[in-house]
Structure formats: structure tokens, C-alpha cells
Amino acid sequence: MSKRRFPCLLACALLGASAALWAQPQTFGSAAHLHWDADRYGNHRYLVQVTKPADAVHVVIPWRRRDLHPEQVAVIVTGPDGKVVANVLRGAIDQASGELVFEARQVGVYAVYYQPYLSNGRSNYPTVNYATPKDTADAGWASKTGHDAAHWRKLPATPVLRYEGVSDFDAYTAMERVATPTEVQQLLAAHPAQVLWLFPETRAYPVRMFDQLPQRWAQRGPGGELADQALRGEYLSFQIGLWAPSAALDHVQVAFADLHGPDGAILPASALTSFNQGGVDFTGQPFSTRVDVAKGRVQPLWMGLDIPADAKPGEYRGAVTISADGVSAQTVPLVITVGEGNAVAHGDDDPSKLTRLRWLNSTLAQDNTLVKPFTAVTVHGAQLGILGREVQLANSGLPAQIESRFDERMTGFAKQPRALLAAPMQLLVQDANGTHALHATSLPNVQVDGPAKVHWQVAGDAGPLQGEVTASLEADGTLSYTIALKATQAVTLKDIRLEMPLRGDTAQYELGLGRTGDHAPADFNWKWNVENNQDGAWIGAVNAGLEFHLRDENYLRPLNTNFYHQQPLRMPTSWDNAGQGGITFKRDGVRYLVNAFSGPRTMAAGQVLRYDVVMRITPFKTIKPAEHFAERYFHKYDDLDTIKADGANVVNIHHATPINPWINYPFLEADAMRAYIDAAHQRGMEVKIYDTIRELSDRAPELPMLESLGHEIISGGKGGGFSWLQEHLDGDYIAAWHVPENRDAAVIDSGQSRWNNYYIEGLDWLARNVGIDGLYLDDVAYDRTTMKRVRKVLQAHRPHPLIDLHSASQFDARDGYINSALLYMELFPYIDRLWFGEEFDYEKTSPSYWLTEMSGIPYGLMGEMLQNDGNPWRGMLFGMTSRLGWSKGSDPRPLWQLWDSFGIEQADMIGWWVHDAPVKTGREDVLATSYVRHGQTLIALASWAPQSTTVKLQIDWKALGLKPGNATLKAPAVAGFQPAAEFKPGDAIPVEPGKGWLLILE
Template identity: 50%
Template sequence: MSNYRPTMLSFTKGLVMAAWLLGIPVFSAAQEVKYTVGKPTWMADSLGNHRAAVAFNGNGNIARVLIPWRRRDESPEKKRIIVQDAKTGQKITNVAVISINREQGDICFEPVSGKGHYYIYYLPYKNEGSSNYPKGIYQAPENTADQKWLSAIPTGRPKYNVTVKELQAIDTFNSFYPMEVIATAAETKQLQQQHKDVAYLVFPEDRLLPIKMTDDLPAKWIRKGPQQSFSGKADKGEYYAFQLGIYALKAVPEITLSFSDLKSADGKVIPAKALDCINTSGVKYDATPFANKVTVPAGKIQALWCGVNVPDNAAAGIYKGTVMIKPTGMPAVPVELSITVTDKQAVNGGVNEPWKQTRLKWLNSTLAQQNEVIAPYLPLELKDHVISLLGRKVFLNPDGFPAQIQTFFTPEMTSLSTQAKDLLAAPMHFHFVSATGKDVTWRNTGLNITTQDSGKISWQSASTSPELQMEVRASLEFDGFMDYTVKVTALQEVHLKDISMHIPLQQAASKYMMGLNQKGGYRPEQLSWKWDVANKNQDGAWIGDVNGGLQFSLRDEQYVRPLNTNFYLQKPLLLPASWGNNNKGGITIGAGESAILVNSYSGEKTLQQGDTLYFNFHLIITPFHPVNTDFQWANRFYHRYNSLDSIKATGATVVNIHHANAINPWINYPFIEHARMKSYIDEAHQKGLKVKIYNTVREVSNHAYETFALRSLGSEIYTPGKGGGYSWLQEHIGKNYLAAWFVPDIKDAAIINSGMSRWHNYYVEGMNWLVQNVGIDGIYLDDVAFDRVTMKRIKRVLTKDGHPGIIDLHSANQYNNRDGYINSAMLYMEHFPYLNRLWFGEYFDYEKNDPAFYLTEVSGIPFGLMGEMLQDGGNPWRGMVYGMTNRLPWSDDADPRPIWKVWDEFGMQGTQMVGYWVADNPVKTDHPQVLATIYKKPGAVLVSIASWAATDTHVKLQIDWKALGINPATATITAPEVDRFQTGAVYEKGGAIPVEKNKGKLLLIK
């Protein structure tokens, strides 16, 4: 942002309203004041980010100064003043505040060094709370002055004998100049009087000076006055942004803008459709139209960010036209536009210079929205109402609901089978129970396929009864995601005892469960759950086995994705009016003789004629694809910015660049140091390494060039909240935001995103730019705040033109009160089809949780993925049962390289993984709590055993030698020496093998 902030700017003050240098107004009092960056700098965390540099020219021990600081913060009289001797750095204790307000401060102090320079700090704060979530507390006024010195101040107050030389910020990024230097109350009142007959004023503003305040006029605008014209200069092909600042003298209702063509003197035209305003219209993240109602309360300021998409082939020249501002029921105000198009051709539409706000056009991007099939998935096939997709089939009933769902994955999960596994014991269906206790009977119109392409098939069906009509619209996508909209309309007044949806599941496809207050593990025999959206981010569950399962989520038409990762309680789920039914609804799961019945009920409900309810739901069919074990063995992640030679020496192959380092300093905004990033990635590629970067959506750095343009969009991009946090946010964002992650060393302060918004369009475009211009090989996601629509788009741009597009997802365990007791795997299952690896480890307990928890919530295997461990280095013995190690160099106590060495010496590439969960695994132990997974190749097998037994124990291996293809007569069983894992040993066939509590063995049979 320093690209557009000057380091020293000045203005001259006259008696009342003197002219500002550069056309900017100044204050009363006859002296020159400069806005600068302080040199030398100072410690912000004790003195704050702002000070007045003053010079004492008088005599005696009482200095008095009037500082015309024009502050935007509220209640400055409640904040401390610190005076410091510039020569010695000594804090001066004899200070007396005559008066302080937002416009100026009248202060006396003792000039301890006599004539000379002093500093007066006026926003000192201290950070409290955690280092990454600080609370900037502005210090209260203090009384340190000696009574004797105070009594020496004349009753009539001394004359001013101090000159304000400069108003300094600690750096350019913290400067208030010029757009946060406020107009005085008198200046504002005078402006209002001059224009008392109009409802609003227009202040066009350059793109390099974002409008930042909504409650105060910039003093700059007082001198310049309202304008009805704007001129700018743009290159060919550039997106040229500019602002229209609306100052409401009266409440301004909904504003619309209309643009005319821009025409040159010789008849050349930039058509009106090339102009837009991001505040009023655009395209949502899901490619549907965006329309926003912009109103401005009386006394407030609203920035309207407009842009001109200058055509690539535009002729150089001056183009003129008009933008008409049209508030409903108020006179329209025209603003004349004059855009000079240069002979220069913008590079990449100007987006390579984002400080010019050229990337604002990304907010309305539709890049990668086409629902093209993404590898390894296959095009959908439809035959006789049966839809086939990779490893799965869906059979549709005439009412639009699934009659059967099948999967074709082997229990090993490494390949597909010709043998189908049925997930349903009976068709899915709804029950509408009348007041008499009888089911409503329906007449169905049959199934109608509405759209069919390789990536998505949609259908609809309608059912009617004398009392009700049910319209079903649904679709299935190539990854196994099913979306149902079930609209129920009352044709007459009707009282219903209950409305419920039944999912009858096969016993064999319902071994495990997570969701609905259940940690990942074995499915309970009975479960009864009620909605509690204020506290719990729960609206469904996953029930399944390793090679077949189903996630269901209950929604209605008002669904909004809640916040996650510490912020669920600030923006929780909305209770579905249908399923929730004023907390009458819930879910029961029970085991019957032949099926597991998932009963989602809404309870008693009376509908009036014309009433409509939406019983919407999602289904996700798992697994998504076979497990790619070879990718796991070949791609070894190094998760830190470091020298590439040292990384390569570890044996790692993929570098994950987190944020807060030299090439990726700003969280979720990896664009400012992109040149250094590209240089690093180019070198990595030369050395045979891949590089992925941290970049996600949940929060965004305050260093983003577009921060204040995004703030002009209200709560669309940034979620409303209590404010606070690091001082920069309080001083420049002001209020109504949620402070997020903070990096103390570089003062990077993030702001929480609202959730689903056009920022996802920007995110997709940004990823595409990083792939094409910087060469990233993928991304590291640290929890996710977007849905599968954006994930699909991201995968497409990351893999475009043959790029590897590797995505790994980290999640801290979100099964806690701050996150609404949601299982991380439940929360992110819709993203799993596009991931290459999981890193579900932070706050996961690897010691106390059982194998079923590992399998369902950590490993990723039931979904076609593999993972790694994190918390405290994980448990390497248990991890290897699922093919997991920890990640370099995350934990010094759990270095994965010794196990990597075993992989390389054994030759893991091409092996077949057969987990303990496979019934006919050729190698088992005789202890039910000591489990074995094998990695098999011709003539040899690597056996991983891990113990969940309560004590140290001994086990014997039960080996199917024929299945292994090994002659037992000549076979040997050895434990290779593995540093910090096990000592070398040789074991007799059929002999006892010692296994320590919570540990295990790696055994080589050949």
C-alpha cells in the first residue's frame, strides 16, 4: 500500500480557512504543519502509532501547544497523552491537559531540556490477550504532574510557545493522511449550510485515495468542495477504477447508477456496458446475479466504487460521458466523466498493478464456473433413471428420491470392484402424517430429467394430494454430491402430526458414524438428537463403512453458511423453518432387524392454504475415488519456508509455504511479494521440488490493497462484529468488524470474512494469477470458509495447463464450543473430492482416541484420501497403520525421515495397502486391540502393527501365507532398525512379538 502513500505531505494553515498545499484545506493558527513518517521510529506497543513533533521556543518551565490533529477516533479525551524529550527519550511527567477533542489538543508540559524538540504521543496503547489475538487497549489518562509545577501554571493559562512541526505516523501504512484527516464541526456545518437545499453531495475521488471514513468528511473535501465531474487516465485494456463519494445531508434511499457511452471527439466509443459499480450490481460466487440495495443514512458517507473496462483495442484519446446517480424519489445528479486513454497497453488488464485497484473487477468473475469434469472423475452416464459415476450408481424413483445407491470400491479402497455394495435397505421417502395418524397418499407425475451433461444431471418430480403439493428438484454431480430442493405447499388448511424423511440404510453400510453430537467412531445402536443452532454447528451426519457411506445435511431456502474456526458463535446456523419447526424437529437413528433407519422429523405443524415449506437436503456419496497410495509415498511435505538446498537434503519433495515469511508475509493475500515468491519457486523447480503456498478464505490481511473498497460493500465481504483487536484495525477500520489472526513480528492484522461472497470470485482469479504468473504447484488450506462451488473452481484453475494443483487441507479439531461441536471431516466433506491430502491433527488426541476415530476423522481413507499427523508429532506407530507420518519439520520429537527411509528401502511405490479394516487381511494379530495393516508386493510384505491395548502385551501373527504369496518354509520376519521407532529384531514364525502400550512395530516378511 506504500505505493500510493506519500512519505511526507504538508499543508499550510491560515487564520480560519487557509488554502492547503496540493488543494487540501488546513486548520486555524498561523503555522506550517507536515504529515510525515517519524524518524527515528519508536515502540508502537507502548507509545502508539501517532505523535506530534513539536519545538519549544520559549523560556521557563511551562510549554503550551495547540495540536490540530483532526482525529477520527471517538472520545480522545479518554486516551492518554505521553510527552517525551526528543533529545534524551525521557518521558516527561509534568504534563497538564487543558482540553482535548477530536479536532485539537491543548496541552502544557515541562520542557525539561529547555528549548528544543519534544514528542507528544496521542494514541498510546498496550496489547493484552494472546499474541495472535491481541486486544489493543488504549491507555487511560494519567496524572503524574507534580502539584508544585501544576500550581505554577497561570490561572489565565500561558501563551502558546510551542510550534507543531510535524504530525507523524510510525510508518506510511499507519498514516491518517489525507483521507482520515477529519473536517471540523464548523467546516462541516458551513458545508451543510451552503447546500441545505439538496439531499446529498457527490465527491468524486481518485482510485489511489480510497474513501475510508463513513462518519466524518475528510478535510480534503472541504477545500475542494463537492464536484460533478471526474477525470482520470487509463491504459488500453485496463480496468480503471474510481470512486463516487456520497455524503448524505438527508437520508438517501436506494441508489442506482446509470452510465452513458464514453465517446471521443472523433467518434470512438467505449460502450456503457463497459462501466460498472461493484456496490450496486455484479455476479455472485455461484454465477448468479448480484444486486445490492445501497442506501445512505443522514450524515453518513458511502463510497461507490465504479470502473471502466477499457477495451484492448481502444484508440488513444479523451473519452467523455456521464454517470447518473439516481436515488429513489430524489433528484438525480449527473457526474461528467473524462477518461484519457493512453497509447500504453496494460499488461494482463492492469491486474499486475493491484495497488491501482485494477483487481476489483475480479469480484464479478465467472472464471472456472463451467461444471466440467475434474480428474480423476468420469463423465456421468444416465440409463433408465440410473446414473453412473466414478465408483457409484444412483437409482431414481419416480418421486425423485433415490431408490438405491451403490458403491463399487474394494474394502482395501485401492481399486474398484465389479461387486456392488448397496447403501439403502429401502428407497428414501417422506412421511406426511395427518391429524388422524394416517400417511398422506400422493399421486406422482413421474420423473423428468431436466438437464444432462457430463458434470451434472438434474431432474424434477411433482406429487400431489388433496391437501398438499410436493415439488422435488434435484441434481447429481460427477463427484457424488446430490442437492435436493423439496418444496411443500398447502393446497388447503391442514394439520399434520409430523413430517419426516426416512433414510433406510443397510446394516453393512452403517458401521461408522460422525456428526449429531457424535465423534467419529462406531455408530451407536440408538441416537436421539435435537436442533441447537445457537451452540452447535450440526445439521446432519455421515454414516457408512470404509468403502461406502452417505453424508446427509438438512437445510431450507434460508440457509447461510456459518462462520467456523473459533467464530461459529458469532454467526451460527439459521434454524430451518421446516426441519427445525421452532425446535420441535430432530433426528433419531435406530437399528432395526434389517436396516438402520435415519428418521429426520419436524414435528407437529399446521399449514394454512398457500403456506410453503422447504425440506431441502444434501447427500454426499462416499468414497469419492480409490486411495492413491503411490501419491502418499512419493510426495513428502516440508512445511516451512527455508533454503531449498536444506529442504531437498531432507528427502522432502513438496514445500508448503505458510504465511508470515519473506515471500508470503500477509495472510491470505499472497500478492505483494509475488516477485520474490516467483524467484523461490523457479529455483525450487530447477531443483526438482514443488512449492505450494498458504492461501485460503476465512480472514484477509489488512495489507490487502482493496481493504477499503471491500469495506464500502458493507457486510458482504467482512462480517459485522464487535471490532477491537490490533491498534491498526481500531484506528483505520473503526468498528463493525471481527478481528482475526495477528502476526506480531510483521504487524499483520487480519479481518474475518463474512462467508459466501464475491470475495470468492476474487480468490479464484487470484489463484489463477498465481498459477500462471508465479508458478505455484498448489495450495495449503488452513481450514476453509467457502463451499464446494468455489473448491471446484479452485481445483480447475490450479490444474489448468497441466499444473499439478496439489491441495492439502489442515483443520484444527473443531469439536468444541467455539466451533459448534462440528467434526472437521463433517464440515469439509464436500471439499474432500478435490483434496490430495488431509492434515487433521491440531488438537486431535492421538493417544486417547480409538482406531475408529483415527479411521473416520483423521485418516481420510473412507473418502479416498490419506493424511498426516500433527499434534505433538502424532503417534508414529498408530499412524503407520493408516499410512500416515507427521510432517517435516513440524515436530523435532517425531521426525518422519526414519520411516521414510523404511519406505524407500522396502520400495513402497506400487505396493497394495490392506488395512486392518479389511475382513480378509492376510495378516492379523491374536489381540483385538492390536491391529495390523500390510503393504504387499510380490515376495515381500511390510506389516504395520499398532496397539490400543491398555498395557504392554505380546501378540502372535495370524498369517495367510497363500494370500501373501510367500512360502512360509523360507520366510523370515524381521523388525528393521528404525531410529526413535524400534530396535532391530528377528522373530520366529508363530512366536510372540512384544508390543508396548500405545506403540507398535514395523515388520518385514519376505
């Protein structure tokens, strides 16, 4: 499956007057005539043999098509010379067969292409429409040939040779050849009392059609045993297809019995799993799913048997019982032959075996252990401590105070903490009698779940409402609150709101709620709107901030990156309150009051509303400039010696490359990937791969099984997209990224499903077996729970795991005007750098925007620039360059060379945002960041001034350890950045708009 092969040849039906004849499969070599232009002719054809030239020949193609309206799709006939035959007439066209008459002037093999399509070319989101029939026949020829079936039957009959797909992957499988209406009726007549129809199938024949019966089942009939073979220690996947032709089947249930083997050996029923009925979700919690089958639908029920490594070889017999409401249960015998040999890793090294389905229920790395660099949560009564931060709880369970000990440089910790709150947070209920704060009689009793998590519960009152608070704090700084408010009797309320009084000197910057990163507004009002992916904001300073999101029990992570409106934010019933809720900001003296309100409402007796809040305290960790400057990224698959010669030492491998060809399914070229990574390690280099969750390649062997789970994993949508998706999926999906070069197409998958469990196991497998050093994440769809697990499995197996995150700007109507930094902030504790990104504006945005939206520094990250290779002068204020290898114009090597000659890895980075920075300009539109070493300092200057200007540097000589009388200020020549120049420390330095300097003071 991992390489493009020659066209797949399937046995095909040759229809006579009353019977079907099946030819044997044939293998063809590399004969050129087997290849064709799929964009012109489509992916499927039948070959027919003409033995004598004729004005017209007659053929019936037994195509058994799964597309519902073949009569609306064109047919193209080509001759032995490859030229299109214009004189073609169409007869009866339906799913079972197609009748054609065509001119055959040459002896030889003719091809009948029967699903030609029209595509918009090399688009990564193609629109593929199937060509409609056109009359190309000459009128005289058509008149002479005739149009009636009786006349056509007198014409020379052309035998059908075989079916071919343009590749083995594109070819229709035996499970996609539909039963004819006659065959279906004969099947129903043979079993008139049957309601629950069961068709056992091994993993070799995955069900591909959910609204039509395959010919294979119609000919075989229902029932029979499921017989298969497996090795000891193998995980054996299989399926039982269920068909409901006459009535819907509700609440389908699966029950297993023990399998009995040789000499009394048993494979217990507990070793069997029914995947369609539920499992373990992405948070590690068990769940169940109700399976209902609509009338006329086919529902494959996928199952798995975990065979112990010490199982006694031999034949085991057991049974699977299937039942539904009001329907007699049926039993399918299981006959599993366990071989003498032992499977390696349950068989997981071969994805085609589908042994990896067991990964769907994995709980790997689902625990409360620590992730570097975080430290254990400390508990001293109601005082909680985490890395660089502390939280004091009030009686309500809400924060009474939050403090940060990160210093402004973001490389260490300050002696004195910085407070975020001007007063305790309060949840307030307002009625006719006044305003009531949620409170309890005593401080919360904090319980330790593990070194990385603690939790507490509070029961209290808020005027007429009873409140229950369940909350937790994790080592990364995440505060999660589930707040249930219950009315003991019918009540009319004026408001329920959360007040977060921040300190005004800490509330410097803000992003979110429809605002890009900038100085926090003095006065701001926001209302809920499903068109916008907005439910919270981040407010703070570089070294102390608070992110918050307002939710309820129905929260589901929206789709992102072009697909938000296909699964938008679910408005929280409590906070939104039918459009009456919102958020206000108000700067009031020393306070910056954030007020999340929900407005007036009535509550019935016993009614419960959930006012959930998720907060995150930033920064998450310190930045590490020395490591950042030492890791030089090459963002492209290329020759390793060439990459190393260019000065890079970390290689990001995209999908659509020889060693990682398929998007988000990096398992089909594992040997080639391993060889490349081994070679990189021998050169002292690291290799990271593109692998995430957002879309899934059609090359994943598990895809048919995932379809059987409804929309648990594959997001529902309008279908369409590349031809393979339209021809092999059932239509209820969202077409995603497509790579024309290797015909890789993908569908959107959910960011909160069991596929996350599979993903974690897959990363573990890659780290152990392939040696990947980390991940390149491209606009991911999963949340912090999965991101923690990602970090844990990589840390468990790799000495220096690296994860970087790229995002295109999400701040547009298509994506619901969400800031990329806010969208992904929950992941920031577990990644190493940012690459923001496509559609980010590096020229017309402010220093505040750069700081909060792109640099990552207020959150404990550093990054690089992407769009148009960024602005190198402004980038150096934040330690950012472009990446090598991504575009022809991107060449950070001259800057890297300056870094190395100066020794930037040994320097202290002191950004322009630090209040006592040793070098300043005295201006807000020309800024300076210092890289300080013993005896010399590299000064980065960059301008936002609209015109050319000059600046005089304000230098704290003592802080730099330099004497002004002996100091020189030189600009080394840097290709593409600056010419060589020399200034005196007191000179007025000219600065061009949008540019700057790198000056060495020594």
C-alpha cells in the same frame, strides 16, 4: 506496502488564531530517532519544535482525529533525548485539535504521541485498549504553570512541525483527517438546499470513514467532475462518495451514459460497473443489492470502467447519474484520458491500482466441466452412474438405491457393488388420515447439464400437500434436493419426515450430530440447537457411505474456527419446526433406519415449506498410496537445498514468511515468490502456498472498497483487535488472526460472497504468473462450489496440482461441536490430503475415530498427523507420519528411510479394516496393516490395549505369495520408533501400550 518502511510523513496543519497552514511533505532517511516503540507510544505522533528552554510551553496539535472520543485517550510527550516528559497538562481536547502545556528544559524536537495503547503482547488474537489520561505533572509545577487558557496563551508557543506514523501503512491518510465542526457547518450553510451530496474521488483516495466527513471534502465542497487517466486495456476503478447529512437516502441508484472520445470513438455505458448495486455471486448467479444510506453516513459508491485494448487514445467524456427515492438526481461528469500505451493484463499485476475489483464479478471456472479423476455422469433412464457409484431414482425423485463399487482397500473397484439402502428413501407426510409418501406417476426425466452434472424435477402429492422436487447429481457424488411442500388448504399435520433406510451391514460407522467418529450407535436421538453447528451426519463403511445435511432456502454457511457463535447455523424453519424436529437412528435387524422428522404443525392455505437435503455418496475417489508415500512434505519456509537434503520434495509456504508475508493476500511479494518457486522447480520440487478464505489481511489494497459493501464480504462484529484495525476501520468487523512479527492483522470475511470470485481469479493469476503448484488450506470458510473452481484453475495451469487441508479440531463448544471431517467433507473430492490436526487426540481415541475423523481413507484421502507429532505407530496403520519442518520434535525422516529401503511406493496397502486382510492379529485392540510387495511384506502393528501384551500374527501365506517355512520376520532399527529385532512368524510378539512395530516379512 509489502515491506516495513520508515515512518510516513504527511503534510500537517499548523493552526494559528484564524487560519491553517499546510507544510510540504518531507522525506526522512534512516535516522534512528524516527523509530519508536509502537506498543509503548502508539502509532501516531506530531513533532513540535522548542527553540528556547522554558518552564512551560504551549502547543495546539491540529490532529483532526477520526476516533470519536480523544478526550478519553492519553497523550505522551517525549523530549529530544527520547525520555518521557512527566510535567504535561491537558487543555481542550477534541477531534479537531488538542491543547497541551509541557515542560521544555531542552532545545530541540519534542514528540507528542496521541493514541498510545496497551496490548496483551504477542498474542495472535490481541486485545488492544487505548491508554486513558493520567496526571503525571508535579503539583508545584502545575500550580506555577496555571490551568486557565488565558494564562496558557502567554506561554511560549511551540510550532508544530509535522505528523508522523510509525510506518507508512499505519499513518492516517488524507481521507482520515476529519473536517472540524466549524468546517462542516460552513459547508452546510453554503449549500442549504442540498440533500444528495456527491464527492467524486479517484482510486488514489479511497474513502476510509463512513460516519465522518474528511477535511478534503469540506474544503473542496461537493460536486465537480471525476477526472482520471488510464492505459488502453486497463480496468479503471473509481468512486463517488455520497453523504447524507440531513436525511436518510433510500434506494440509491447509479446510471451510466456512454463516454464520447476523439473522432467519434465511444466507451459504451455497458463497459461501466456499479459494484455496490450488485453483480455476480459466488455461484455464478446475478444479484442486486439495495443501497440505503442512513442520515449522517457516508457511502462510497465504487465503479469500474473496462477500457478496450483497442480504444483510441484521447479524452473521453461521459457522466454518472446518482439518484435516490424522493431526491432529485445529480450527474457527475466523467473525464477519462486514455493513454497511448497498453496495460498488461488489465493492470492486474499491480494490486495497488485496484484493477482487480473486476474480479469480484468473475465467473471463471463456473461450469459443469469435469475435474480429475471424476468421470462423466451417465444416464440410463432413472439409473445414474458416477465414478465408482450408482444411483437409482424412485418416482419421488429420491434415491431408490445407492451402490458403491469401491473395494475395501480403497485403491480400486470391486466386481460386486455394495448397496447402501435397504429400501427406497421416502418423504412422508402424516396427518389424521394416515401416512402419505411423496410420489409421482412416473420416473423422473433426467436432463444433462454437462459432463459433471445432471438434474431432474418431479411434481407429485403427499397426502394433503403438493410437492415439487428439484434435484441434481454431480460427478463427485453430491446429491442436492430442493423439496417444496405446499398446502392447498389449511391443514393440521402430525409430522413431515424423511426416512433413509440404510443396510445394517453398511452402516458400520457414524460421525456428526454431536458424536465423534465411532461405530454407528444402535439407538440415537438428536434435536436441533443453534448452539451447535450440526445439521447432518455421515454413516457408512470404508468403501460405501452417505453424508446428509438438512436445510431450507435460508441456509447460510456458518462461520467456523473460533467464530461460529458470531454467525451460527440458521435453524431451518421446516426441519427445526420451533425445536420439535430432530433425527433418530435405529438399528433394526438388517436395516439401519435414519429418520429425520419435523413434528406436528399446522399449515395455512398456500403456505410453502422447503425441506431441502444435501447428500454426498462416499468414497469420492480411490486413495493413491504410491503417490502419497512419494510426496514428502516440508511444512516451513526454508533453504531449498536443505529441504531437499532432508528428503522432502513438497514445500508448504505459510503466511508470515518473506515470500508470503500477509495472510490470504499473497500478491505483494510476487517476484520473490516466483524466484523461490522457480528455484524449487529446478530442483524437482513443488511449492504450495497458504491462501484461503476465512480472514483477510489488512494489507489488501481492496479493503476500503470491501468496507463499502457493508457485510457482503467483511463479516459484521464487535470490532477491536489489533491497533491498525481499530484505527482505520469503522468498527463493525470481527478481528481475526494477527502476526506480531510483521504487524499483520486480519478481519473475518464471509465464505459465501463475491470475494470467492476474486479468490478464484487470484489463484489463476498466481498459477500463471508465479507458478504455484497448489494450496495449503487452513480451516477454510468456503464451500464445495468454490472448491471445484479452485481445482479447475489449478488443473488448467499446473501439471501436478496439490491441495492439502489442515484443520484444528472443531469439536468443542466454541466451534459448535462439529466434526472437522464432516465440516469439510464437501471439499474432500477436490483435495489431495489431510493434516488433522491441532487439538486432535491421537492417544485416547479409538481406531474407529482414527479411521473416520482423521485418516480420510473412507472418503478417498490420506493424510498426516500434527498434534504433538501424532502417534507414529498408530499412524503407520493409515500411512500417516508427522510432517517435517513444522516442529522441532517432528522428524519423519527415519520412517521415510525405511519406506525407501523397503520400496513402499511399489507395495499394495491393505488396511486393518479389510475383511480378508492377509495379516491379522485376532484382536480388536492390536491391529495390523500390510504393505505387500512381491516376495516381502511390511507389517505395521499398533496397540490400543491398556497394558503391555503379545500378539500372534494370523498370516494368509497364499495371499502374500510366501511359504511359511522359509519366511523371516524382522524389525529393522528405526530411530525414535523401534530397535532392531527378529521374530519367527508364529512367535508371540510383545507390544507396548500405545506403540507397535514395523516388521518385514520375507
